[in-house]
Amino acid sequence: MGKQKQLLLLRLILSYSTIISLLLASAVAQKEPKEVEKWFKKLPHTKEKVTKLHFYFHDVVSGKNPTSVPVGRANSTFTSPTYFGLVSMIDNPLTTGPGPKSKVMGRAQGITGYASSEELCLLMTLNFVFTSGKYNGSTISVVGYNPINHMYREMPIVGGSGVFRLARGIATAETAKFNARSGNAVVEYNVMVLHY
Numbered sequence: 001m002g003k004q005k006q007l008l009l010l011r012l013i014l015s016y017s018t019i020i021s022l023l024l025a026s027a028v029a030q031k032e033p034k035e036v037e038k039w040f041k042k043l044p045h046t047k048e049k050v051t052k053l054h055f056y057f058h059d060v061v062s063g064k065n066p067t068s069v070p071v072g073r074a075n076s077t078f079t080s081p082t083y084f085g086l087v088s089m090i091d092n093p094l095t096t097g098p099g100p101k102s103k104v105m106g107r108a109q110g111i112t113g114y115a116s117s118e119e120l121c122l123l124m125t126l127n128f129v130f131t132s133g134k135y136n137g138s139t140i141s142v143v144g145y146n147p148i149n150h151m152y153r154e155m156p157i158v159g160g161s162g163v164f165r166l167a168r169g170i171a172t173a174e175t176a177k178f179n180a181r182s183g184n185a186v187v188e189y190n191v192m193v194l195h196y
């Protein structure tokens, strides 16, 4: 092989490895501080975009592997018709379809608590942590009022990370299935999110 050909081959290999390492780097959503700083500096020239997300949230409170577990309550919770004071930690799967065997695209992790002595409503403080596809490793944070017996519940998206840095938006929840015996529920989420 001539020197010229060898050089050309070397360049080709180098450029391929650069492309591959760039692809790998962009697949990891949580970046080092310098990269985050660069991203912020570019912000004035970056256009905001709207992303629509749709998934099902599986709240499993009973059975062998509950994903929603009570972690605290007040004495008066036992006599409250609205479970006021009952606090749970959740790590609920988020799936593309309503069925339990549907593809998992993330988890809803956080703390929910019955926050009213007059109606059945939850304070939701949680992160949607995506674990597959182009949002793998990115998160969206929700803090909201969730009156679970209402048909639609609008909850604010207050931020995010990775693809969803500086996110704002609305997550609308609608109960798709509720099993009164087990207490398990499947909730459909439609999320509209503004981000860069």
Ligand SMILES: *[C@@H]1O[C@H](CO)[C@@H](O)[C@H](O)[C@H]1NC(C)=O
Pocket: 075
């Ligand atoms: C809650 O109930 C327990 C058991 O009856 C009692 O020992 C405790 O003092 C109560 N706590 C409060 C804050 O009332």
Ligand SMILES: *[C@@H]1O[C@H](CO)[C@@H](O)[C@H](O)[C@H]1NC(C)=O
Pocket: 027, 028, 131, 132, 133, 136, 137
């Ligand atoms: C998501 O990202 C993690 C960490 O980068 C990686 O280990 C995992 O394989 C990815 N999952 C999918 C389904 O792409």
